Amino acid sequence: MRRRxxxxxxxxxxxxxxxxxxxxxxxxxxxxxxxxxxxAASLWGRAIEVPGLGALNKGGHAGVxxxxxxxxxxxxxxxxxxxxxxHVQGFVVSERNGRWGRAIELPGLGALNTGGFAxxxxxxxxxxxxxxxxxxYRNRRGHGRAFVAVERYGRWRRAIDVPGLGALNTGGxxxxxxxxxxxxxxxxxxxxxxxxYTDGGGHRQGFVASERxxxxxxAIEVPGPGALNQGGNAGVVxxxxxxxxxxxxxxxYTDGGGQRQGFVASETxxxxxxAIEVPGLGPLNQGGNAGVVxxxxxxxxxxxxxxxxxxxxxxxxxxxxxxxxxGWGKAIEVPGLGALNGDSDAxxxxxxxxxxxxxxxxxxxxAYGWPYSWAFxxxxxxxGWGKAIKVPGLGALVNGRWxxxxxxxxxxxxxxxxxxxxxxxxxxxPFDHAFVVSQQNGRWDRAINVPGLKVLNKGGDAxxxxxxxxxxxxxxxxxxxxxxHGHVQGFVT
Numbered sequence: 123m124r125r126r127x128x129x130x131x132x133x134x135x136x137x138x139x140x141x142x143x144x145x146x147x148x149x150x151x152x153x154x155x156x157x158x159x160x161x162a163a164s165l166w167g168r169a170i171e172v173p174g175l176g177a178l179n180k181g182g183h184a185g186v187x188x189x190x191x192x193x194x195x196x197x198x199x200x201x202x203x204x205x206x207x208x209h210v211q212g213f214v215v216s217e218r219n220g221r222w223g224r225a226i227e228l229p230g231l232g233a234l235n236t237g238g239f240a241x242x243x244x245x246x247x248x249x250x251x252x253x254x255x256x257x258x259y260r261n262r263r264g265h266g267r268a269f270v271a272v273e274r275y276g277r278w279r280r281a282i283d284v285p286g287l288g289a290l291n292t293g294g295x296x297x298x299x300x301x302x303x304x305x306x307x308x309x310x311x312x313x314x315x316x317x318x319y320t321d322g323g324g325h326r327q328g329f330v331a332s333e334r335x336x337x338x339x340x341a342i343e344v345p346g347p348g349a350l351n352q353g354g355n356a357g358v359v360x361x362x363x364x365x366x367x368x369x370x371x372x373x374x375y376t377d378g379g380g381q382r383q384g385f386v387a388s389e390t391x392x393x394x395x396x397a398i399e400v401p402g403l404g405p406l407n408q409g410g411n412a413g414v415v416x417x418x419x420x421x422x423x424x425x426x427x428x429x430x431x432x433x434x435x436x437x438x439x440x441x442x443x444x445x446x447x448x449g450w451g452k453a454i455e456v457p458g459l460g461a462l463n464g465d466s467d468a469x470x471x472x473x474x475x476x477x478x479x480x481x482x483x484x485x486x487x488x489a490y491g492w493p494y495s496w497a498f499x500x501x502x503x504x505x506g507w508g509k510a511i512k513v514p515g516l517g518a519l520v521n522g523r524w525x526x527x528x529x530x531x532x533x534x535x536x537x538x539x540x541x542x543x544x545x546x547x548x549x550x551x552p553f554d555h556a557f558v559v560s561q562q563n564g565r566w567d568r569a570i571n572v573p574g575l576k577v578l579n580k581g582g583d584a585x586x587x588x589x590x591x592x593x594x595x596x597x598x599x600x601x602x603x604x605x606x607h608g609h610v611q612g613f614v615t
Contacts, residue, residue, distance in 0.1 A: 168574030174224030230280030402452030458509030487527030515568025
């Protein structure tokens with residue numbers, strides 16, 4: 123499994139959520155070892171194959187796309203697998219009181235997925251047993267369609283086409299392609315979804331749809347990007363809800379000069395406002411290639427966004443922007459990231475994930491450098507971003523060419539978790555390995571390999587795709603690994 127490093131981390135990049143320290147063999151020794159090297163006492167449980175996923179995954183390729191936890195030990199995950207006909211299907215699995223149930227094909231998705239290619243891309247949980255999921259499937263003509271599904275009282279309902287999106291997604295020849303990139307729930311039965319579709323002129327546009335009192339409303343084009351999107355290529359990458367009916371969305375569009383720009387839009391009292399170019403991002407984006415990747419809202423009108431842009435020297439840089447009381451401030455380069463990113467002609471950096479525990483208290487992660495890239499984290503405290511730092515301890519694990527943070531989740535101010543993967547060389551070739559790292563009381567511990575994954579990952583390629591924290595010190599990570607038969611499997615830890 124050779125993974126492509128792509129700038130799509132919904133969390134919206136949503137992220138990975140945590141379940142809490144597990145009692146595992148050798149835990150006392152691990153605790154002592156952590157203390158001996160100066161790390162805070164943070165224990166990750168052993169990775170396990172997603173229960174029941176192996177029985178579904180007859181085709182030998184599966185993975186967790188996203189995990190979401192409403193509280194410690196109460197989470198949900200979604201992803202994809204290949205069935206016996208080598209068709210790609212979407213699955214969900216739920217954790218209750220610290221115990222994972224068996225993965226199931228998302229109800230109703232198989233009937234929609236007549237083209238044999240579907241995936242649960244995003245999951246969000248407001249309360250235990252009350253979640254939402256979204257993603258895409260292909261119809262018998264090979265056209266892409268977007269779906270949403272909800273879990274109520276611990277039972278997943280049937281997936282449905284996003285209401286109203288069919289009328290928008292005409293694709294010029296009646297085909298169209300659409301997908302849900304991100305879902306987020308402000309409360310049980312009140313969620314939002316965002317993604318893209320193809321209009322009658324063959325142009326890609328961004329959409330949002332909202333669930334109210336358990337009923338999904340009609341999808342609408344994000345207000346405003348039509349005027350911005352003169353180049354005809356826009357989409358919502360991430361949505362996040364601070365409370366019911368108060369959300370934010372972020373993504374990108376192409377302006378009339380063919381330049382790629384980043385936008386944000388806010389929902390207030392169930393009404394989506396006009397999308398705007400991220401304030402201050404235009405002057406930074408002199409190279410004409412920018413976009414919002416993650417958005418995270420701590421409360422109504424108090425959010426953060428991140429992503430990347432190209433400066434006047436052609437270097438790709440990472441930025442963050444903050445919304446306070448409903449107003450978006452100016453984007454800034456992540457402090458210290460430029461110094462890490464160097465000044466070679468190929469230097470690249472981006473923010474792949476952001477998570478906010480409370481207004482002005484967030485964390486971000488991503489990667490910098492090229493062709494050798496490294497993982498970084500940065501923290502915001504009381505409204506001020508500190509300097510980006512290389513993930514502590516990761517240098518001792520990596521002997522390959524790259525590493526990156528794909529997901530960050532914060533349960534409270536200064537208490538977060540992050541995960542990703544890195545490359546290591548071996549006699550029989552380079553392999554990808556998965557890592558997690560915890561922040562406690564504002565201090566990032568040393569990164570560690572996902573415990574127990576080495577035993578599962580006989581094929582040598584693994585990654586953390588998502589992290590989520592239900593409470594401080596209680597988090598879950600999910601992703602994929604390659605077993606001894608070369609089959610790709612999904613795991614949680």
